[in-house]
Amino acid sequence: MLQAKYQKRGPVPQESIEAVTVEQPALKEGEVLLEILAAPINPSDVLTLTGEYGILPPLPAVGGNEGVGRVSELGAGVSGLEVGQTVLLPIGIGSWASHAVANAKGLVPLPNDADPRQLCMMTVNPPTAVLMLQQFVNLNEGDWVIQNAANSGVGGYLIQEAKRRGLKSINVVRRESALASVEGQGGDVNLVDGPDLHKRVREATGGAPVHLAIDAVGGEATNHLANCVAEGGVVVNYGMMSGEPCHVSPANIVFRDVSLKGFWLSRWFKNASKEAQGKLFGDVIKQIATGQIKSTIAAEYDVSQIKEAVAAAASGERNGKILIVPKR
């Protein structure tokens, strides 16, 4: 079996990782062998390779945090699972690989007829989008929300989730060429970022108040969003695509009572009840399986192409997610 493995971390993420052939381990009691069908490269995976993420697995490690597999062999004593069943990979298993061995207990079965390339992105980005629209500001139908990096994975789901809830979205991207990729997603207003963003937002919304802003960029872009929210509004940061700290002017913070908070899905998982997690995942699985929500895929790579795949994911100039789809 093939695994994308790294022994060290460093500033150029594709330099640390390489595809290695390892012997397939014998299955212990209760274990199953999974053929991995698809696994995404998320920004958090890139930050894990560079060492900038909030949790770092011990080295050496297999890259990839989420993904979808198919049961291909049952170990002794496994019941309730059949060969051929599509399952969600346990989080953090090392999903950039041709195969993985997992304990059968606790594996979440997924619809066999749904697209595994869409399902493989379900645990990180869609819950992030759904929860950021729930946890900070009480939004009602017709309310406005603004986000930047709208052409990102989370950004795309957020447009769709906002629409599903009857919210109006203002979707900001960093370059003109990215506008096209968000324009087809059903958002209400799509704009390119800039220091005058608040003026263009005001024109587009007719001055309607915006109480929630979602920031994945940092730097001056955070303050551009802070300029757009109404008095008492909240800016939620969940990413650092600019590599810079969030900037927010004291004029926004002090005189307009804008606050800056953070969202991290790992912390939500740590604190949320099993019921809340089950409900959220159930909703997301259903929406993906029925095609109600989906993410744009920029390109697919085999595990053997891991260096090119990571380099593509780390580049800001793509439209859509980079997937690892092992060749059979």
Added chain:
Amino acid sequence: MLQAKYQKRGPVPQESIEAVTVEQPALKEGEVLLEILAAPINPSDVLTLTGEYGILPPLPAVGGNEGVGRVSELGAGVSGLEVGQTVLLPIGIGSWASHAVANAKGLVPLPNDADPRQLCMMTVNPPTAVLMLQQFVNLNEGDWVIQNAANSGVGGYLIQEAKRRGLKSINVVRRESALASVEGQGGDVNLVDGPDLHKRVREATGGAPVHLAIDAVGGEATNHLANCVAEGGVVVNYGMMSGEPCHVSPANIVFRDVSLKGFWLSRWFKNASKEAQGKLFGDVIKQIATGQIKSTIAAEYDVSQIKEAVAAAASGERNGKILIVPKR
């Protein structure tokens, strides 16, 4: 009578303002004439002159927001006030003047035997310090709080208020030469700011958690404080002494759940009940009158010296407050 008046706003605050002699207006029914005893120049006053503050009075205007006066003449129909009574000037009256005319109704009498130079600073800085230690984090005796600009007016009151409540304070200043001025104030730890602030704080506190940080500086200094607070901690900004936006790293915001909020005393006044305001001022007056809290005074100027006084207040290199104390 002499007034410090400005007709325009601009980047160099002392250029806009000048001392002018105006005729003393005749008292209308219910009015009193006040001899102004003392009035401070606060950072918010400097920002009002440069046009950067959150509320700007219409032009032309007399400078000065708070101060203390003594009743020197009663208009017709005034009862319950005597000539010689020390009173708090109504907020925003234009306190940088030799005299002011005020409606007798609603004037707050102050102890005649207390130092007017201490009383004149009571409405802005002490409530700011008291409220920032109350409104954001529930602090118990023995808990730590960290602040920068600890040698400022608010900073000095905050050290004293923290001590009064049994809180431990870490007091950060921007230059070595300012350390001496905070060392006599009774704070627990006094440090000069820097990128390694969190390491020195950890050493000084033995790693005790700090849940509240108070920032009047902005720029990288905000993130230095964010580095010092525990997971879930709050950084409260109330000033922009660096002239830069607050910087906070997504690592602090996202991975450590640090949030950035703002405090503005004007908003508190707008929203707080009359009872809450009365209670707060009553406490502050008592503490100042009995010498329990006080502020360092850097220098005193006559109204005729307003340009020098404002220039001194706008300079970062002073230790203590600049006061206008009209000559008699």
